[in-house]
Amino acid sequence: MDVKILGNRIANARKAQNMSQAQLAGLLFISPQAVGKWERGESIPDFMTINQLADIFAVGLDYFSDGTQEERGRELPKLTDYNGEGSLAGMTSDLEPATGTERPLLTDFSGSALAGTDFVGVHAPRRKFLGSDLRNADFSNADLNGSTFKGSDLSGAHFKETDLRGCKFSANNLTNASFDKTILTDTEFYASELTKSNFTDASLINVKITSIDLRKTVFENCSFNGTTFKSCDMSGINLDGQTFIDVMFDRVALTGASFQGATFRNVSFRSSSVLTNRYYKTLQTIRFDGAMMDKLTFASLKGLGVDLSLVKTL
Template sequence: MMLNSKSIGNKIAEARKKTNLSQAELAQQVSISPQAVGKWERGESMPDIMTLNRLAEILAADLNYFSENFHRGAVDTMAYESVETEGQAYPADRDPKAENQTARSWDMSKGNWENADFSGLKNLGEQFSSSNIKNCKFTNSDLSGLILGKNNIELCDFSRSDLKGSRIQSSNLLKNQFDHCSFVDTDFSRSNIGKCNFSGADFTGARFDTGCFERNEMTNTVLKRTSFKNTEISDVIFEGRIEDCHFEGCGFYKVKFQGATILNTFFKYNRKFKKVEFSDCKVDRLTYAFLKNNEANLTGITLIEE
């Protein structure tokens, strides 16, 4: 079953009734209108991840409760004998003021997420691995250290998010917005990345190994100490400053370096490299030697005089 607005709505309604809260009472605690709660429960809209976390606290449920992998019997065994604290109902054995109540353990991996707003999310770790994620928002999020394995991510918006130090493995990334994201020291391995917008993204120290990279927008991207190894690169235009980068064992198809300044960059054992087009590019002597050795078409390349 898809973990969509209808699925989450049913779970909100189920937990709300078990805590003996009306829609109006729940709405008051979340600081929204009763009509909004009604829309959630009917599946007409869905709360964002921050609100889901707040609902989990109010309804005395782990955030995993909203995941499709949550065992439904678990909600029936929860202790709902409650005490009143500042107008909110809590399980009798729970201290609502305890600091660790805001850091609940949750895992949203192995799920199907669609049309959800996760903007501003932090500290995901491996909590979204092995998931299908479509048309979701992750804008302005701190996703540093994110680990994605066997994910399918399509039509999602990660604009202006921090993904530095992440590991993206055996995943498909298709038609996503990654503009102005940080991918500093991020590893992409055995992944297919296509038709994504990486405009203004920072790939300093990023590594691409054994995958496909095609039809991606690379306007004003930062490529410094970036490596592409055993990667099929197609329908991509590289521009701007490319420094201390590494291209080895890659296949090139309809690739163009346009208006680029390429410095101290390694090219070796790349396939179909004769067909790569260089237009108004400047390179240093070391890079020029690597390009020539890789049988590049040097038309459109100017050697920088030292």
């Protein structure tokens, strides 16, 4: 698409919301000058930002990419109360239908400035948090099942005993986030920052963790059932004493990882490529001392030359 046309699309959608360039910039955590350059056709936003714009304006990606200007069967939401700090207070899109005399509930918190917000104990399934500032937000004991977190700052957020079943976390900053006794079933983590995040006493059931550096992520007293780690860096990670059932490590870097005293049932380790000498050497750096394994897991690792002399079979 011509950059001038793209700029006009952004400007038209912004003006339809009675939103200033500064307000839009606040939602995207960028400078107003950057928005001005887009609208003048002097530069273009990256793909992730275009996704955020689509969510903020409640339009399909085709609004920015083809010759039509039709939204997905709905009008652009109006901002009834912009607080000047990146919050979309009063957004009228994606509301759950009211029952009785109850007012409709806000389901889309995209682009909101909610740092430090108390969400303790809320019942809020299927919410959207796209491009939101949620630093140090407290979601303890909340029901967030089926919610989507994408491109948001969740550093320092608390998810103690939170229901995150079916939630999707994509391209988020989860540095120093805490997952203490969190309900993690069918949850997905993709391309997110999990440095110094802590998973304690959590059961990860059918969880997918993809394209994430987990070297500085802490797992303590967790159980993994049906979990898939794919294209992750887990070098040097300590997973001692934890339980792994029907788990797959798919193209995962595990150099120097420790599984001492862990329990394994039907666990597979898939190479990033063909079985090279380098892959054999990587597996041989993993510590399995005191672990317990089913016979098939034991045999697969032993066949790859892993030292299992201190491992017991189940």
